[in-house]
Amino acid sequence: MVSLIRKLGHRALNLVQESGSMTLFLLEGLALAFLPPFRPRRILQEIQLIGVKSTLIILLTAAFTGMVLALQGYYTLKKYGSEGALGSAVALSLIREMGPVLTGIMVSARAGSAVTAEIGIMRITEQLDALDTMAVNPMQYVVMPKLIAGLIAVPLLTAIFDVTGILGGYLVGVMLLGVSSGSYFAGMVQSVVPLDINGGIVKSLVFGLTIILVACYKGYYTEHGAEGVSQATNQTVVLSAVLVLAWDYVLTSFFM
Amino acid sequence: MRKGNLELVVGAFVLLGLGCLAYLAIHLGKMEIMGSGYPVSVTFDNISGLKMGAAVEVAGVEVGRVESIQLSPGDRASVTLRLEPGLKLHDDAIASIRTKGIIGDKFVKLSPGNSEKLIPPGGKIRDTEAAIDLEELISSYIHGKV
Amino acid sequence: MIQVIDLHKSFNGQKVLDGANLTIPTGRITVVIGKSGVGKSVLLKHIIGLVKPDRGQILVDGVDIATLRGRSLRDFKKHFAVLFQGGALFDSLNVFENIAFPLREKTSLPEAEIAQRVRLRLEQMHLTSEVETKFPDELSGGMKKRVALARAMIQEPEIILFDEPVTGLDPPMSNTVFHLIRQTHQDSGYTALVVAHDIPEVFTIADQVAMLHRGRIIAQGTPAEIQNHSDPMVQSFIKGEVDFLEG
Numbered sequence: 001m002v003s004l005i006r007k008l009g010h011r012a013l014n015l016v017q018e019s020g021s022m023t024l025f026l027l028e029g030l031a032l033a034f035l036p037p038f039r040p041r042r043i044l045q046e047i048q049l050i051g052v053k054s055t056l057i058i059l060l061t062a063a064f065t066g067m068v069l070a071l072q073g074y075y076t077l078k079k080y081g082s083e084g085a086l087g088s089a090v091a092l093s094l095i096r097e098m099g100p101v102l103t104g105i106m107v108s109a110r111a112g113s114a115v116t117a118e119i120g121i122m123r124i125t126e127q128l129d130a131l132d133t134m135a136v137n138p139m140q141y142v143v144m145p146k147l148i149a150g151l152i153a154v155p156l157l158t159a160i161f162d163v164t165g166i167l168g169g170y171l172v173g174v175m176l177l178g179v180s181s182g183s184y185f186a187g188m189v190q191s192v193v194p195l196d197i198n199g200g201i202v203k204s205l206v207f208g209l210t211i212i213l214v215a216c217y218k219g220y221y222t223e224h225g226a227e228g229v230s231q232a233t234n235q236t237v238v239l240s241a242v243l244v245l246a247w248d249y250v251l252t253s254f255f256m
Numbered sequence: 257m258r259k260g261n262l263e264l265v266v267g268a269f270v271l272l273g274l275g276c277l278a279y280l281a282i283h284l285g286k287m288e289i290m291g292s293g294y295p296v297s298v299t300f301d302n303i304s305g306l307k308m309g310a311a312v313e314v315a316g317v318e319v320g321r322v323e324s325i326q327l328s329p330g331d332r333a334s335v336t337l338r339l340e341p342g343l344k345l346h347d348d349a350i351a352s353i354r355t356k357g358i359i360g361d362k363f364v365k366l367s368p369g370n371s372e373k374l375i376p377p378g379g380k381i382r383d384t385e386a387a388i389d390l391e392e393l394i395s396s397y398i399h400g401k402v
Numbered sequence: 403m404i405q406v407i408d409l410h411k412s413f414n415g416q417k418v419l420d421g422a423n424l425t426i427p428t429g430r431i432t433v434v435i436g437k438s439g440v441g442k443s444v445l446l447k448h449i450i451g452l453v454k455p456d457r458g459q460i461l462v463d464g465v466d467i468a469t470l471r472g473r474s475l476r477d478f479k480k481h482f483a484v485l486f487q488g489g490a491l492f493d494s495l496n497v498f499e500n501i502a503f504p505l506r507e508k509t510s511l512p513e514a515e516i517a518q519r520v521r522l523r524l525e526q527m528h529l530t531s532e533v534e535t536k537f538p539d540e541l542s543g544g545m546k547k548r549v550a551l552a553r554a555m556i557q558e559p560e561i562i563l564f565d566e567p568v569t570g571l572d573p574p575m576s577n578t579v580f581h582l583i584r585q586t587h588q589d590s591g592y593t594a595l596v597v598a599h600d601i602p603e604v605f606t607i608a609d610q611v612a613m614l615h616r617g618r619i620i621a622q623g624t625p626a627e628i629q630n631h632s633d634p635m636v637q638s639f640i641k642g643e644v645d646f647l648e649g
Contacts, residue, residue: 044266047270048262051269052265052266052269055269085360091284122492125490126490127492129484129486130484130486133484134503134507134508135476135479135507155273156270156274156277159276159277159280160273162276163280189283189284190310190311190356190363192284192309193308194309195309196284197280197281
């Protein structure tokens with residue numbers, strides 16, 4: 001019984017320690033963005049890796065999400081005879097929840113794992129040490145551009161997700177199920193308010209930073225060779241997905 | 257060559273993203289780019305359900321948006337409307353809060369009036385009708401007051 | 403001159419270095435030999451400051467490197483280069499960009515000058531200009547080592563640390579790498595610390611040999627002195643005797 005409590009205590013201490021060191025890691029990474037050299041090219045490369053390369057999967061996910069939202073929404077709303085509200089139902093679910101959360105989860109699966117693997121391999125093949133010996137700060141050369149790219153790319157991907165989802169909903173709702181085009185868009189314009197948009201943007205900023213932070217951190221502290229890299233990659237996807245959903249709850253309760 | 261490509265691809269991505277963001281913010285979020293139109297304030301007893309960004313209509317035509325909502329002294333709701341520049345509101349205009357359908361969104365309905373004095377930008381609409389509270393209506397019906 | 407004084411280091415309670423003492427003379431090649439996993443690489447990483455000692459000091463020309471911070475630490479690192487075990491070439495950069503990397507990061511030389519210096523180093527390593535545009539994963543182990551050596555040499559460092567420079571290479575290739583080390587050392591006269599367990603090839607390049615065992619330097623001297631050393635541990639290692647008592 002005592003050993004059980006001790007184990008629990010050990011776990012709890014570990015958790016506190018890890019979140020503390022992750023916070024320091026984040027602060028250092030962000031602070032380095034304001035110190036020369038600024039590395040705009042590295043940031044561009046990372047936007048390409050995190051943003052551009054995730055665009056296709058985001059388009060696909062978004063289109064299907066919008067379509068299924070329209071389908072579900074249509075049959076529910078039809079019971080109350082208010083199919084006209086379909087546009088607003090689709091747009092609100094996308095902008096407030098589905099857009100930021102699904103973008104976050106897709107980015108963590110697509111880009112987060114890649115980031116961890118890349119940095120983890122740099123760790124075990126001593127490329128990070130090599131940077132250090134050349135008097136180049138690996139935090140600034142490797143981690144900082146990724147964090148900044150995450151902050152830029154994820155909100156943009158979320159916006160792309162929202163718009164694509166709305167078009168997907170239009171496809172099903174209007175072209176297939178016969179809701180009038182006017183009421184689809186007018187309803188949407190009617191019911192979406194600036195707070196929804198701002199909330200969505202804030203969420204996507206937080207998610208973007210969280211995912212890339214976890215990915216960089218797990219990669220940076222990879223140990224034990226190739227096995228360690230695959231473990232770290234796995235942990236990144238699980239942890240960042242859980243954190244995205246947890247943050248989502250916190251932020252939603254904050255904005256409502 | 258590779259350098260040019262990277263910049264092009266990232267540029268296109270950022271442009272696409274910003275385009276989507278702009279569509280959401282301006283078209284759906286009704287972000288005012290230049291703050292066009294003029295503000296008019298109006299105080300209601302009860303606005304339950306009216307939100308920032310909600311429509312303002314005259315005879316069913318949209319002529320503006322709800323810009324801000326605050327609690328004013330005397331526990332009344334002070335609402336600022338931003339209206340299209342060409343719209344003329346007369347001194348005896350009436351603002352009322354209505355609902356689209358039974359369960360739809362709340363909006364502000366204006367009857368511009370026809371007295372000789374106009375309400376200037378930044379002015380106040382004096383005659384108002386509060387939101388119709390469906391529950392209250394039903395309960396008073398049940399209790400036989402109507 | 404680099405002095406390692408009474409160096410102690412443990413990882414997770416396991417002692418790796420236990421009072422190691424070593425002097426690395428300027429302009430010479432010092433080779434540290436010892437069994438795999440005995441802490442040779444850890445010793446090397448202490449010298450460049452990648453690992454911090456639990457106890458003990460590293461003096462480089464009389465300066466304790468633990469006291470260096472910020473600018474002086476960056477300046478200190480400019481005198482060093484490290485040839486890591488796998489080469490540690492950057493995967494995202496091609497061969498040319500890898501070799502040019504230290505110059506692009508730490509100097510403001512014009513591109514033409516950089517290109518000229520990179521070509522010179524490639525030539526020195528007997529690499530053709532075709533490899534310039536290749537990426538590290540397209541190179542063989544020996545090529546990686548040579549590119550990494552070219553990158554280490556590009557800033558004309560005063561001290562180069564070699565971490566297992568020939569591990570995993572076939573005999574002709576390891577001879578090539580040793581040959582290149584000897585040649586570049588003759589040309590530029592840098593101070594070298596080589597960590598290796600390749601007996602007897604390392605004796606051909608060493609000015610001085612030290613043997614690390616159980617976290618201490620148990621023998622130090624010229625190659626001839628080490629080969630005739632009286633310590634049975636040294637003898638059994640050099641002769642490659644069967645060893646069932648790991649560690």
